[in-house]
Amino acid sequence: MQARASSGEVVVDGCPIRWSATGAGAPEILLVHGGSAHAGWWAPMLRARSGGQRFITMDLSGHGDSGHRERYPTTTWADEVAAVIRAAASGPVAIVGHSMGGRVSAVTAALLAWLPETRPLSR
Template sequence: MSVQVVLVHGIRTSASMWRAQIAHLEARGIAVTAVDLPGHGSRLHETFTIEGAFETIDAAVRAAAERGPVLLVGHSMGGLLSVEYAGAEDAPPVAALVAASCTAIPRGLGLRAYRALAAGLNALPGRGQRITNAVLRATLPLETRADFGAGGYAYLAQDVALRSLSVLDLMAALRRIRIPVWFVNGQWDQLRLHEKLFTALVPHAELLVVPRATHLVTAMRPQVFNAVLGLALATVEAGARDAVAGTGDAA
């Protein structure tokens, strides 16, 4: 059974943000599913709910798990949701987790400041799209620059999604995680606030900080992030081989 990859996007963007990763994985013959969460991408007409987000992730993971071990990969909000999902008490069928740009507990002053910034941008003409476009032009290479917004921008879902994240019990979820984990942050990522806490709660996890990268590490340094996926895939594949060998020995 071959490893399956499930990708979960961040807030306001969609499955389109993973174009470089999807192309890389498909070129290697790796099966990959990139979901659109409620209120995002192909589901812009829907209302975001935390329950709907977890249902989307769970459906994709369980469908993939029928074909092979699952590597779950999430970015930003998608990373936080993936951490909570992977650390659930009922232990979903996830073989490994890559959580990018999400080592911050979404509560308190930090969350209020993020919501205020988002509200300020949404109040500008064109919802501040000119500013967003300028930031993307200044930080992302041409090959990935269009990917973040290619599936549309989830303006209406942004505030409700941010508020919903405050209900996550990430510390409990992190303590329960026993599968291989990689936390991946850009050097200049604003969500590195609780990096040490995350790695303390998951002592077997690896923390990888990508130099000269921002919050959008998957698109700013796609080759580096793809190399991390390669490391995770190799780990899952080795674990699957060991499990099969162990079963054979027992027989």
């Protein structure tokens, strides 16, 4: 599989959410940052990786290059993660979160498990 870099934006409830991806390999790994952080916090880890994996990073709303909201419920952040998966992933995805991002990742996984249209993400 050819390594490729890409980036994009999804809009969730009127708020733009920025994401980027690099590398190739399956399952793809979506990295979700912690509170008061942004996607760039994963850069040292991504530089140190040995390859053979596709990583997707994103800025949750209120962080980095994504838009802002008046309120930040965890379920809204989970909707943002799910939207990035739909836009950026080409196959199975493992979600890895740091600190607050771990909570968001767990909520996302729980919500996606109950939506029939997203179940193929876990196969």
